[in-house]
Amino acid sequence: MKSRTIKVDYLARVEGEGKLYVKIKDNTVADVRFSVFEPPRFFEALLRGRRFTEAPDITARICGICPIAYQMSSSQAMESVCGVTVSGPLRDLRRLIYCGEWIESHALHIYMLHAPDFLGYEDAITMAKDHPDVVTQGLKLKKIGNELMVLLGGREIHSVNPRVGGFYKVPTKEDILRFVEPLQWALEASLETVRFTSTLSFPEFERDYEFVSLRHPDEYPITEGRIVSNKGIDISTDQFLDTFEEIHVPHSTSLQAKVKERDDYLAGPMARYCNNFDRLPEVAQKAAKEAGLSEVCTNPFKSIIVRSVETVFACHEALRIVKAYKAPDKPYVEVLPKAGVGHGCTEAPRGLLYHRYEIDDAGIIKDARIIPPTSQNQKAMEVDLRQFVQKNLDLTDEKLTWQCEQVIRNYDPCISCSCHFLKLDIKRD
Amino acid sequence: MHESSLLKDLLSKVKTIAEENGADKVIGVKVKLGALAQISPDHLREHFDIAVAGTVAEGARLEVEVLQDNFDPHAQDIILDSVEVAEG
Numbered sequence: 001m002k003s004r005t006i007k008v009d010y011l012a013r014v015e016g017e018g019k020l021y022v023k024i025k026d027n028t029v030a031d032v033r034f035s036v037f038e039p040p041r042f043f044e045a046l047l048r049g050r051r052f053t054e055a056p057d058i059t060a061r062i063c064g065i066c067p068i069a070y071q072m073s074s075s076q077a078m079e080s081v082c083g084v085t086v087s088g089p090l091r092d093l094r095r096l097i098y099c100g101e102w103i104e105s106h107a108l109h110i111y112m113l114h115a116p117d118f119l120g121y122e123d124a125i126t127m128a129k130d131h132p133d134v135v136t137q138g139l140k141l142k143k144i145g146n147e148l149m150v151l152l153g154g155r156e157i158h159s160v161n162p163r164v165g166g167f168y169k170v171p172t173k174e175d176i177l178r179f180v181e182p183l184q185w186a187l188e189a190s191l192e193t194v195r196f197t198s199t200l201s202f203p204e205f206e207r208d209y210e211f212v213s214l215r216h217p218d219e220y221p222i223t224e225g226r227i228v229s230n231k232g233i234d235i236s237t238d239q240f241l242d243t244f245e246e247i248h249v250p251h252s253t254s255l256q257a258k259v260k261e262r263d264d265y266l267a268g269p270m271a272r273y274c275n276n277f278d279r280l281p282e283v284a285q286k287a288a289k290e291a292g293l294s295e296v297c298t299n300p301f302k303s304i305i306v307r308s309v310e311t312v313f314a315c316h317e318a319l320r321i322v323k324a325y326k327a328p329d330k331p332y333v334e335v336l337p338k339a340g341v342g343h344g345c346t347e348a349p350r351g352l353l354y355h356r357y358e359i360d361d362a363g364i365i366k367d368a369r370i371i372p373p374t375s376q377n378q379k380a381m382e383v384d385l386r387q388f389v390q391k392n393l394d395l396t397d398e399k400l401t402w403q404c405e406q407v408i409r410n411y412d413p414c415i416s417c418s419c420h421f422l423k424l425d426i427k428r429d
Numbered sequence: 430m431h432e433s434s435l436l437k438d439l440l441s442k443v444k445t446i447a448e449e450n451g452a453d454k455v456i457g458v459k460v461k462l463g464a465l466a467q468i469s470p471d472h473l474r475e476h477f478d479i480a481v482a483g484t485v486a487e488g489a490r491l492e493v494e495v496l497q498d499n500f501d502p503h504a505q506d507i508i509l510d511s512v513e514v515a516e517g
Contacts, residue, residue, distance in 0.1 A: 002516040003456055006446055010509040012439040012460075 019423045020404055021251070022389050026429070029393075032386040034378065034408075036254040047368040052078045052337055052359045053164050059355070059370065060158045065108065068101040068153065069348030070370075071162045072223055073355040077344030078164045080238075081359055084335045089328040090166040091223070092321045093152060097162065098222045098346070099318040100148025103186065104156075105349035106269075106311045107145060109412045110193060111138025114304045117406045118200040134196065137189055141311070144179075144186045148318065151175060166332030176325045183322060187315040191287050194308040198291035202301040203403065205388055209298060209380070210259060211271035212244075214347050220279040220313055221272060222347050228275055229265065230296075237345035240354050246371060247379075256379040257371065264379035267351030268411065269306045270297055284312040300384055300410040307412070337363025348373055350412050374413045381411055397426050432468060435507065436480035443512055447485045452514030455486040461494045461508040463501065470495060473507075489513075 023031040043062055047055060055074040060067035072094060079086060086094065111134065112124040121127040128135040146156040151171055153159025161167050212233065214225035227243070228234050235243055244265075246255040259265050277285065277295040288309045297306055337359060344355040351373030358367040388407050392400060401424040439460070447455050458477075462470060470493040477491050490513075498504060 001456070003513050004450070004452075004516050005457070005511050005513045006450055007511050008442070008446060008509045010442050011503070012435055012442070012507040012509055 018408065019425065020385060020408075021425045022385075022427070024389075024393060024426065024428045027393060029386055029390045032382055032389065033249075033251040034382045034385060035252045036378070040253060044368040044370055047357075047365050050365050052081070052357070052363040052365060053335075055355075055357065055365065055368070056162055056164060057160070062370070062372070063348075064157050065105050066101055066348045066350065066353075067158045068098050068149065068162070069346055069353045070355075071159065072098060072346045073344040073348075073353045074357070075162065075164045075344070076224070076346065077342040077355045077357050078359070079333075079335060079342070080344065081340045081342030081357065082335045082338045084165065084333055086166055086333055089326055090170075090331075090333065092325070093167060093170060093328075094162070095223055096318055096321045097149060097152040097159070099314040099321070100145045100152070102222070102314040102349050103145030103190075103311060103318070104142045104149065105145070105412075106307045106314070107138050107142035107193075109349075110197065110304055110307055110311070111135060111142070113412070114307075114409055115197070115200070117402075117409060118202075118304070137192070141186055141189050141193070144182045145314075147182070148179065151179070163332060165335040166328075166330075168331060170327055170331045173325055173327055176322050179322045180319065183315055183319040187283075187312065187319060190308065190311040190315050191283070193311060194287040194291050194305060197305045197308045198293075200304065202299060203388075203406075204299075205301060205384075205391065206298045207300065207384060207387060209270070210262070210265040211274045212259075212265045212267050212352060212376075213271040213275045214345065214352065215275055216279070218279070220276050220281075220317070222317075224346065227345060227352070229259075229271075230274060231262075233259070237354070238343040240343060240345065240371075241356070241369075244371075244376075246375070252378070254378055255371075255375045256382075257376040258379055264383050265376070266380045267373045267376045268303070269310050269349075269351075270300065270303050271351065272347060273297060273306045273309065280309070280313055281316050283316055284309050287312050301406065303410045303412075337361060350374060351376060374411070377411045377413070381408055381413070384410070397424065400424065400426065432472070432476045433480070435468075436476050439507070439509055440480055440484055440486060442509055443486050444484065446512045447514055450514055452516070453485065454515040455489045455512055456515050457490045457492065457513030458486060459492040459494065459510040459512075461496055461510050463504040463506045463508070464496050464499045465504040466507050467505070468507065 019035045021033040056071040059070035059074045062070050116127045154161040210229050210231045212229045214221035215228040216225035245260050246257050274296045291305050339361045341358045354371040356369040384407050481487050
């Protein structure tokens with residue numbers, strides 16, 4: 001057989017992993033399918049057979065932006081099996097490192113991923129040419145969150161210091177007090193962020209969501225609470241699987257979730273905000289009101305303002321903890337293994353993160369179940385897209401693609417790392 | 430974890446090249462792996478064999494050249510070097 005060799009020199013790249021298929025028939029949206037092609041990573045399977053103390057380190061690897069969430073949910077689950085409660089300064093330190101994660105994650109999404117959408121830029125780098133001060137402020141804010149993670153976690157990404165029962169090592173009062181000044185700046189910068197995001201122009205779109213989040217008797221929820229919704233859910237974390245179910249849809253490798261016998265629900269900043277406005281400190285409530293937000297926000301595009309209000313809260317809360325810090329006597333509470341099943345649920349920046357583990361008497365993990373916020377929100381995203389496309393059928397395909405990406409980015413999904421990831425396939429009959 | 434989408438991109442480029450050259454069969458693909466690329470030749474080969482099924486490159490021979498220079502600007506990249514198509 002004759003053949004010919006063609007010289008190419010082409011850089012292969014990882015393709016966008018989100019795809020949206022929309023079928024429009026007689027000017028009505030007939031079908032919407034949001035597919036994610038991320039191959040499964042089998043974390044739940046590889047946890048089986050490992051020691052219960054390894055779960056925080058292994059699960060932290062699930063996400064480079066919110067590793068703390070995985071460490072906290074898994075630690076909480078293990079401590080609940082073994083009958084241990086972490087309280088006092090250790091609990092405060094957990095909340096503090098989690099605040100660091102909220103600050104870095106929210107700043108990243110607001111400034112680097114979401115704001116360019118509203119201002120019409122491809123990405124933050126292009127945006128920086130016209131708005132250098134905005135991008136610089138976002139980066140500086142993010143850095144303070146990262147530095148808190150370094151202080152308590154040992155490094156910015158995939159922290160190594162948190163453990164079941166607390167930390168391997170805790171900071172001195174002096175180390176902690178160094179953060180007073182940067183956090184004071186961060187609080188001001190986050191208030192400025194609320195003002196900035198409130199000036200953006202938002203597409204008109206409202207939806208009657210079921211907001212699901214944690215709720216704590218006296219705190220804005222981060223590390224613990226009951227699971228509640230604005231449509232009547234009020235359960236303890238061990239009832240999660242009685243109330244919610246994961247569904248596998250043929251068009252996506254990512255699982256979706258719904259309220260059993262009901263429908264899609266929304267987790268994340270808007271849900272926390274709506275269910276816990278009364279738990280926000282006054283400074284955050286005031287900033288929200290001045291930005292024109294009421295106590296419930298049902299326009300998902302405005303999640304950028306809600307995320308900014310939560311950043312105000314995280315800076316304020318971090319500052320409170322830093323100022324009141326007294327080093328604990330011991331960096332961790334001893335946790336001895338006990339056979340049983342434990343549940344952990346905390347508020348990752350993107351929403352509720354549920355872990356369930358079964359361990360034996362020797363502390364070996366027999367079974368693991370992890371339900372992250374992005375998969376919980378997947379179905380809600382699909383419903384948003386369906387309703388949004390129906391309302392905007394007259395847009396060109398190009399404009400529609402841009403706005404559909406924005407609809408998805410409202411959720412701050414893990415997949416939005418690649419800035420323009422969406423392949424939109426519109427069939428108009 | 431990104432292998433399948435990487436291969437998807439690579440093969441869509443191979444398909445375009447075959448079309449542009451009026452070829453309906455690709456018999457060989459040469460890929461250069463940067464010294465710091467995240468995939469090993471064997472691993473790439475495994476994914477390649479699965480990904481080519483049912484495409485214009487089904488059954489094609491994969492040649493992998495592993496580059497050695499850690500300081501090459503493309504040390505982390507995977508480069509599609511050439512495509513061999515059947516003629517006539």
